[in-house]
Amino acid sequence: MNITRENIDALNAVVKVDIAKEDYSDKVEKILSDYRKSANIPGFRKGHVPMTMVKKQYGKAVLVDEVNKLLQDALGKYLTEEKLDVLGNPLPKPQDDLDWDADAFSFEFELGLAPEFEVDLKSKKAITHYNIVADDKMLDNQVEHIRKQYGKIVSETEVSKDSEITGVFANEEKAINNSTTITLDKFKGKATEKKFIGAKVGDVITLKTKGLFKDDHDLMTFLKVSHDDAHGLDVEVTFTITEINSRELADLDQELFDKLFGKGIVTSVTELKEKIKEDSEKQFAQQGDQKLLNDVTEYLVDNTKFDLPAEFLQKWMQTAGETEMDAEQAKEEYEKSEKSMRYQLIEGKLIEKHNLQVSFDDLKDHAKEMIKVQMAQFGQTNSSDEELEGIAARILSNKDEVKRLSEQLMSTKLLNLYKSEANLKTKEITYDDFVKEFYS
Template sequence: MNITRENVDALNAVVKVDIAKEDYSDKVEKILSDYRKTANIPGFRKGHVPMGMVKKQYGKAVLVDEVNKLLQDALNKYLTEEKLDVLGQPLPKPQDDIDWDADGFSFEFELGLAPEFEVKLKGKKAVTQYNIVADDKMIDEQIERIQKQYGKLVSQEVIEKDSEITGAFKNEEKEIDNTVTITLDKFKGKTTPKKFIGAKAGDVITLKTKDLYSDDHELMHALKLGHDEVHGLDIEVTFTISEINNRELADLDQELFDKLFGEGAVKTVTELRAKIKEDAEKQFVQQADQKLLNDVTEYLVESTKFDLPAEFLTKWMQTAGEKEMDEAQAKEEYDNSEKSLRYQLIEGKLIEENDIKVTMDDIKNHAREMIKGQMAQFGQMNPSDKELDDIAARVLSNQDEARRISEQLVSQKLLELYKEKANIKVKELSYENFVKEVYGDK
């Protein structure tokens, strides 16, 4: 067997594999001999079928199968030994005229080669790392939500600004008849709340669904309709008031603190505020880190310039998926996935150059911590090591879950690398201002 490579250019090559008769003949003969021993052919005793008949019936199929096995094994071994960094998979050049009666065969494969490039983490323009803080306004709002949640309902005669109103939305044509509890602050604008102020149980208020709420999800809940049904809905509905209550705020006392955080964990309003701030900012770190990861990824893709074997990859994509694509579909698929492919190559280079590794122990420890956190949510604060190990083993027996955790850990290590080596500027701001700056004022 002989394998040679011709480099078309820096990103494309052709590998030629020459297979001689001596490479496969012994194996083919052995398989056919085994077939002869077990073949059931009418008119012949088992094991006594003439070899010529066995070769005539099975010879070509066995030859093709063995040559293909040899070809794939040889190609894979060659790519490994030559340390060729290929993209996609080798593409066989079409051969419609293979003479399987010949003593030797030649096959050619097109290769798409990974480009050579350099990754510079520290660019001229700094990437913003957000430090999101829970300001006094947010903490005050959270405390009020807690007091309302644990407060007492007090019946009222008439609706006031902060009332909780139970009633039924109705519309005969759309067969709407849904009883819900609402608050006036959810309505869009000031006109609708004014219709409710001063109303009593039994009163019927007519409303237009168009612009009733800023968020379609609120309208879905109010009318018990699907998303497509409420989108652009412009009808009249009635709301029949059945009950009016005011929620008396719970006292900020030890009983409430113990309900929220466990006995004695928080003892004063100052400690409560500190705890709310701490818990909120832990959540903000995850959001800020994800934003940083996205922004550095975007920067790396934009700033790291290299060519790809686009024509080869487009051709490869035509047959790589579950369904074959025509040339136009493959071109569209390549255009859609090019950015992702570029980042995969950049990420791979960063992982290699910075020796980023995730061990099985890393994966097990992460799974244990994840399980421990989930158990804590259900009040199991001190699970034993055996419990954690047993559950982790069950979780990691799912290969998809183990791979997901591994990818998560790689992302964490890359994030640490970015924070250490990229051109980062830290910006501190409240969550409200973070949302405005990053997502727009919604």
């Protein structure tokens, strides 16, 4: 067997594999001999079928199968030994005139080669890492929310500004019929609020869905419409009031503090706010980190310049998926996924350069921490290490879970790399301002 490579350019190559008769003949003969021993052909005793008949019936199929196995094995070894960093998979060149009656065969494969490039994490302009904080306004709102949540429900005869209104949103055409409880601060604009103020149980209020809520996604919550329907929904709905309540705010006393955090952990309003601030900012840190990860990714893709073997990749995409694509569809798919491909190459370069690895111990420790957090949410805070080990083992026996956790851990390792190596500046921002700036 002989394998040669012709480099077309820095990103494309053709590998030629020449297979001679001596490369496959012994294996083919052995398989045909085994067939002969077990072949069931009318007119012949088992094991006494003439070899010529076995070859006539099975020879071509066995030859094709063995040559293809030999070809794939040889090609795989060659790519590994030559340390060729290929994109996609080798594409066999069409051979309409291949003669399987010949003794020797030649096959050619197109290769798309990964580009050579360097990754520079030190951007000229510093990338902002947002430190999201809970300000006094937010803390006061959270305390108010807690007092309402644990307060006493009081029935009212008519709607006031702070009422909790239970009723049914309905629209026959859109099959909307949802019972829900809502407060007036959810609505957008004073006009809707005015329709409710003074209303009584049994009253029916007609509303337009367009611009009804401050956030259109609330249509999904209160009207139970789909995400797609929520955007741009412009119909008339009725709201039939079935119940009106208000809440007497709960006292900020030790009984409430113990109910929220456990006996004696919080003993004053000041400590309550400190606890809320601490818990909130832990969650905000995750959002700030995700924003940083997204921003550094964007910077790297935009500023790490290299070419891709676009023509090869589009050709490969035509047959790589579950359903085949024509050239135009492959081109569209390539254009949609090019950015993702570029980042995968950049990420791979960073992982290799900085030796970022996810070990089994990393996965196990991560799984155990995740389990502890989940169990704590249900009040289980004293699980034994043996119990955690058992649950972690079950999780890590699932390949999909291992893949998901590995990706999470690698993302964390990359984030830590960016924090230590990238040109960053820290900016403190309140949660409300962060949401307005990036998600409104």
